[in-house]
Amino acid sequence: MYTASFIWEPGIYDQEFNALNAEIEALVATIPGYLGVEVWQTEDGKRHNATYYWDNMESLKILATHPQHLQAKRKYAQWYKGYQVVLAQVFKSYGDGNMTHITADLKPAEVTSSNTDH
Secondary structure, X not given: OEEEEEEEEEOOOOHHHHHHHHHHHHHHHHOOOEEEEEEEEOOOOOOEEEEEEEOOHHHHHHHHOOHHHHHHHHXXXXXXXXXXXXXXXXXXXXXXXXXXXXXOOOOOOOOOOHHHOO
């Protein structure tokens, strides 16, 4: 499993942004290998995060190279004060079982050290 966390500080969104953002959101849901997204923002609204979950890197690359996504990347300075993208591979996920989560069915990879259990 892989994640792509898009972290941004919003600027001013216009009609073009809203239309392109809606297209990209609809596109993401159609890509095989897309598992879901979690979105949050800081209490003051100055920083936002959308973490997308993928079952393989190839699926994530489909989004990264899609024409609408590339168009948005070219124009990001019009809509965001700044952004950061964090790509990660998820090797383990666990919890108490009392809440649903995208990673709940993830089986931990074989671990060679017991120091990874928290």
